[in-house]
Amino acid sequence: PATLSSPASHPLTPRESIADAIYRIVNGLDSNDLDLFVSGWTEDAVFDINGIESKGLLALKENLFGSISKLDTTHFVTNMRISISEGGETADLTANALSQHFRRGEGMKGGKGWLAGVLYRVEVVKVAGVGEEWKVRDLKVVTLWAEGDVTVMG
Incomplete structure (x- = not known):
């Protein structure tokens, strides 16, 4: 994946920086780049997919990266909506995604x-x-629909 320019030379807007956290995670998964994947998470992050949780960066590396990065995948994230708190220190984001997986x-x-x-x-x-x-800090994934062979996921 592309490496972004130095923040000092081409700064991102707050919304771009927030979206980039998600992009680092999914691009890290799709390109099997652990450093890029990790760069999008806090140390105490929680990942929840359909009610199954992984807590902490170590669990995310083992459970999420450890399984998905071994597949041929693409994650397309779109329809992103971002709400930045009044203090500017936290934000809530919603998005839709298509996630394609092959062995x-x-x-x-x-x-x-x-x-x-x-x-x-x-x-x-x-x-x-x-x-x-x-x-x-917290990513909840809710599967709305799926098609194909779920055994691809392991």
């Missing part, structure tokens, strides 16, 4: 895949440091 090496073979339409509900926080960096 590793099977994506170009036209074989069985699993496609899911999901809703993201996200809590994002501004982190101290240089520039305007935001990270996901």
Whole structure:
């Protein structure tokens, strides 16, 4: 994935920075880039998919990255809505996503895949440091529909 320019030379707006936290996570999954994936989360982050939770960065690395990054995947995130708190330190985000999954090496073979339409509900926080960096503290994924072979997911 592309590396963003230095914040000092081309600063992102707060909304762009908030959206970028989600993009870092899904691009990290799709490109099997653990550093990029981790850069989008707080240390105490919670990931909930259809009521199944993983708590803390270590659990996210093992449960989420450990399973999804081993697949041929693409995650398309769209219809993003962002509400920044009055203090400017937290934000709520909702988005829709299409998540396509194939077993590793099977994506170009036209074989069985699993496609899911999901809703993201996200809590994002501004982190101290240089520039305007935001990270996901809580990500809830609700599957609205799916088609294909769910056994692809492991």
